[in-house]
Amino acid sequence: MDFMSDSGRNQRRFRTFNVIDDFNREALGIDIAVSLPAGRITCYLDKLAEYHGYPLKIRVDNGPEFTGNTFTNWAKSHGITIEYIKPGSPYQNGFIERFNRSYRTGVLDLYLFNDLEQARKVVEEWLTFYNTERLYEALNNMTPIEYKILRQAVLFSTSVLY
Numbered sequence: 001m002d003f004m005s006d007s008g009r010n011q012r013r014f015r016t017f018n019v020i021d022d023f024n025r026e027a028l029g030i031d032i033a034v035s036l037p038a039g040r041i042t043c044y045l046d047k048l049a050e051y052h053g054y055p056l057k058i059r060v061d062n063g064p065e066f067t068g069n070t071f072t073n074w075a076k077s078h079g080i081t082i083e084y085i086k087p088g089s090p091y092q093n094g095f096i097e098r099f100n101r102s103y104r105t106g107v108l109d110l111y112l113f114n115d116l117e118q119a120r121k122v123v124e125e126w127l128t129f130y131n132t133e134r135l136y137e138a139l140n141n142m143t144p145i146e147y148k149i150l151r152q153a154v155l156f157s158t159s160v161l162y
Contacts, residue, residue, distance in 0.1 A: 038070035
């Protein structure tokens with residue numbers, strides 16, 4: 001998980017909260033708002049968990065949204081381990097940094113948004129493309145969704161059922 005920022009046509013800055021799954025590089029979601037405090041972050045993560053489930057571990061930087069009581073108590077209440085990267089070491093969270101670069105060049109650098117609703121619409125369309133059409137060399141030239149489905153099928157077929 002990580003944050004990015006940009007500004008719209010009116011020069012008003014906004015932030016994005018990007019969440020990916022390191023396992024299959026799937027972009028689980030991007031929340032967009034002028035302000036993204038820890039309370040909003042935890043609500044957004046609860047929303048994502050309704051579909052994807054809660055993770056066992058989350059890797060983040062040492063930003064105030066991730067080190068304060070709101071976030072750490074939320075993680076503890078869901079049995080989630082927080083893995084903090086070393087300050088100034090973004091390479092320790094390489095998958096999200098790689099995703100951020102793709103998102104920056106594929107969306108934020110290409111559009112000058114009129115408002116946050118337009119930004120959300122464009123981002124949602126791009127996320128669909130990113131997860132279902134964009135091939136990823138590290139995933140044997142599959143999309144994140146194809147890789148996830150294949151791995152789930154392999155895990156299920158090798159499971160012992162009683």
